[in-house]
Amino acid sequence: MVGAATPTSAAVAATVAQVVPSTGSPVVVELGPGTGSLSDGIHARLPAGARHLGIELGADMVAHLREHKPWLEVVHGDAGDLVSVLAEHRIDRVDAVVSSIPWSLLDDEAQGHILEQAAEVLAPNGAFTALTYVPAERTRNARRFRERLHETFDEVLTHTTWRNFPPILHYICRRPLV
Numbered sequence: 360m361v362g363a364a365t366p367t368s369a370a371v372a373a374t375v376a377q378v379v380p381s382t383g384s385p386v387v388v389e390l391g392p393g394t395g396s397l398s399d400g401i402h403a404r405l406p407a408g409a410r411h412l413g414i415e416l417g418a419d420m421v422a423h424l425r426e427h428k429p430w431l432e433v434v435h436g437d438a439g440d441l442v443s444v445l446a447e448h449r450i451d452r453v454d455a456v457v458s459s460i461p462w463s464l465l466d467d468e469a470q471g472h473i474l475e476q477a478a479e480v481l482a483p484n485g486a487f488t489a490l491t492y493v494p495a496e497r498t499r500n501a502r503r504f505r506e507r508l509h510e511t512f513d514e515v516l517t518h519t520t521w522r523n524f525p526p527i528l529h530y531i532c533r534r535p536l537v
């Protein structure tokens with residue numbers, strides 16, 4: 360479920376935070392915030408009046424986040440329920456979806472289901488980001504995920520952060536095609 364041996368590094372967090380708007384009143388949703396290693400960088404960049412939700416499946420992670428990151432709206436739930444979670448929180452558009460769930464371990468159906476919802480909730484200028492491990496990129500599920508990103512978004516950019524073990528591949532996607 361976690362799909363990681365260690366939390367991601369500060370270098371990864373710094374790259375991820377760049378997709379988050381620093382002005383206005385943006386809404387940012389993190390899928391799988393875990394212990395919150397990306398959440399701090401995102402929080403530091405967000406303006407007052409922003410909303411920052413984290414949807415996390417692991418009960419122990421949820422308890423940790425609620426104790427240590429009081430500014431994060433933590434939802435104990437499944438990223439696969441993104442649309443209904445946002446409706447419950449009266450959110451109708453999202454400026455950035457930051458996902459670090461273990462995409463390459465998800466089966467085809469689960470990947471598609473979560474990705475469709477992320478594309479559906481994004482604002483027109485919104486960004487979807489996903490993190491995967493470079494060494495996992497050759498697996499079938501990772502290849503399928505990459506293809507699916509290209510089927511779902513008009514723009515798919517990549518960036519590698521080598522200062523992480525293992526190195527991280529970032530996908531930064533905009534303009535959903537659906």
Ligand SMILES: C[S@@+](CC[C@H](N)C(=O)[O-])C[C@H]1O[C@@H](n2cnc3c(N)ncnc32)[C@H](O)[C@@H]1O
Pocket residue numbers: 360361362363365366367390391392393394395396397414415416417420436437438439459460461
């Ligand atoms: C690799 S960890 C990433 C944690 C942290 N964001 C980081 O980058 O260090 C993946 C996290 O996603 C959570 N997760 C896995 N599947 C999920 C799902 N379907 N919905 C919500 N969270 C999920 C796991 O419980 C875990 O906390």
